[in-house]
Amino acid sequence: MHRLLIGLLACVLHAGSWASPPIEVTILCDAGYPPYSYAEGYQARGxxxxxxxxxxxxxxxxxxxxxxxxxARALAELAKGRAFALYPPYHRPAERPWMDYSRPILREKLVVFLRAEVARTLPDERFPQAYGGLRIGQNSGFINIPDQDYQRMLARGELQQVYGKDNRTSLAMLYRGRLDAYINDRRAVLWELERMHSDGxxxxxxxxxxVEGPWLTGEEGHLGYTRRNPQAYPYKEDFKQRLDAVLTDLEREGVIYRIVSRYDAIYALHLRSAGI
Known part of the structure; x- marks a missing residue:
């Protein structure tokens, strides 16, 4: 019996010695998109x-x-194949043919925010038709206004699109009158406004x-994978399949809903509608 136990233990140790260690994977994230994705020091948060x-x-x-x-830098790293994956891009296959996508992780709501004095001058609430001549803010690297009328007005010079590096920068530009309107996710804007308010x-x-203007659309964030330099990431398809399966489970179990609910409780500020 003693020899049998020793033999079994030897087999277990031998098998363990052949077990593969976890594959080391580095994923990039947006450092300036709170509360969804941001950095505290060198640590990812959100x-x-x-x-x-x-x-x-x-x-x-x-x-x-x-x-x-x-x-913008993270996108460039993925586009060149120097990074494996990045979150949270929206699904833009035409603009980013070098990217594959996970299943959706989370749905965001894009909303137009306006200076109150500008909102009072608009003839109606139609977007983008009523916004001719305005300076519209967006964050650098985001391609999030697919509306064809909006793109036509931009091409004809009837709208001016101005970029800021992050929510706080763009909202500060709106506050100081350097922008007339700003488009981004509602939760992200309210989150940053509360912090700007608290910071004085x-x-x-x-x-x-x-004021809060029209709700435009919902956008879903993903984990985006590079299509470039595939030899550097031989585990890509396995990783993608495993993550998609886990995300499906987390949604079905209500885990994602509970995490989102915690963030919705962070801020208490509410904006009035444009009331045009």
């Missing part, structure tokens, strides 16, 4: 990070490291200067 950390914990075959970078950036004006 709603997507919270969801994906739960997902990666269910993928023991991989040890995932998340590295925050400015969005808005002075004594509170939120009387800004």
């Amino acid at each position: 709603l997507y990070q919270d969801i994906l950390r739960v997902a990666f914990a269910r993928m023991p075959e991989y040890r995932v490291h998340i590295r925050p970078l400015p969005w 950036v808005l002075g004594d004006n509170g939120l009387s200067w800004i």
Whole structure:
């Protein structure tokens, strides 16, 4: 019996010695898109990070490291094949043919925010027809206004599109009158406005200067994978399939809903509608 136990133990140790270690994977994330994805020091934070950390914990075959970078730089790294994956791009296959996508992780709501004094001058609420001549803010690297009328007005010079590096920069431009309107996710804008208000950036004006305009569309964030330099990422298809399966489970189990609900409770500011 003693020899049998020793033999079994030897077999177990031998098998363990042949077990493959987890594959080391580095994923980039947007460093300036709170509350969805941002950096504190060198650490990734945000709603997507919270969801994906739960997902990666269910993928023991991989040890995932998340590295925050400015969005435009992170996109460039993926486009050149120098990075494996990035979150949270929207699904834009025509503009980014070098990217593959995970299943959707989370749905965001794109909304137009306007200076109150500008909103009062608009003839009606139609977007973008009523916005001729206005300076519209967006964040660098985002391609998130697929509306054909909007694109035609841009091409004809009837709208001016102005880019800021992140939400705070763009909202500060809106506050100071360097923009007439700003388009981004509603949750992200409210989150940043509350912090600007708490930091005293808005002075004594509170939120009387800004109004919430029309809701445009919903956009879904993904994990985007490079199609370039495939020999550097031989595990790509396996990783993609495993993550999609785990995300499906997390949605079915209500895990994603519970994480999102925690973030919705962070801010209490509410904007009045344009009331045009």
